[in-house]
Amino acid sequence: xATKTIFFTLILSFISLVSCQTSQLVNKTTPETGMFKVAILxxxxxxxxxxMDYYEKKHMPMVAGFIGKNLKFYEIDxxxxxxxxxxxxxxxxxxxxxxxxxxxxxQAIAQNRDAVxxxxxxxxxxxxxxxxxxxxHLVHHDLK
Numbered sequence: 001x002a003t004k005t006i007f008f009t010l011i012l013s014f015i016s017l018v019s020c021q022t023s024q025l026v027n028k029t030t031p032e033t034g035m036f037k038v039a040i041l042x043x044x045x046x047x048x049x050x051x052m053d054y055y056e057k058k059h060m061p062m063v064a065g066f067i068g069k070n071l072k073f074y075e076i077d078x079x080x081x082x083x084x085x086x087x088x089x090x091x092x093x094x095x096x097x098x099x100x101x102x103x104x105x106x107q108a109i110a111q112n113r114d115a116v117x118x119x120x121x122x123x124x125x126x127x128x129x130x131x132x133x134x135x136x137h138l139v140h141h142d143l144k
Contacts, residue, residue: 029073031098031135038097038105041129043090044079050092052078054123060095062119066112070105072098092126102132 031037042050056076064071075096079089099105109116120128 031138033135033138035072035135036099036102036105037133037135038099039131039133040095040097041091041131042093042124042126043129044088044092045126047125048092049125051123052076052093055093055095059119059123063109063112063116064097066108066116067097067099067105068108070099070101070108072100074098092124105132 042048060074060076064074075098077091077094077096079091079093082088082090097105
């Protein structure tokens with residue numbers, strides 16, 4: 001009987017340890033130092049249009065597919081205000097691709113450039129501005 005109790009206790013302990021480790025897995029949608037961020041900015045202006053629904057559901061997933069395994073995750077920002085609530089939004093939208101390798105990203109985009117550029121007309125009349133940055137420093141603020 002004591003052997004069964006010890007065995008059962010060991011099994012429960014193992015399950016507890018596994019569940020603790022699982023809850024502490026690293027979030028794969030968190031930027032990391034050394035990662036690269038591709039920002040695609042869509043400046044606001046007179047007569048500028050932007051279809052956020054299409055961008056979210058069609059364009060960004062399409063480009064993400066071209067980037068493949070080099071893509072860690074992506075984000076989409078919808079501009080809602082400028083510096084103050086009364087200022088016009090400077091960018092209607094900003095898309096971000098977080099990647100591990102710039103050369104691999106450039107190759108993927110170059111191979112699919114026609115598809116990417118020809119899709120612009122489906123959601124905007126804006127020529128986007130692109131900036132590629134290296135993430136150099138991260139600070140996570142814990143409010144405990």
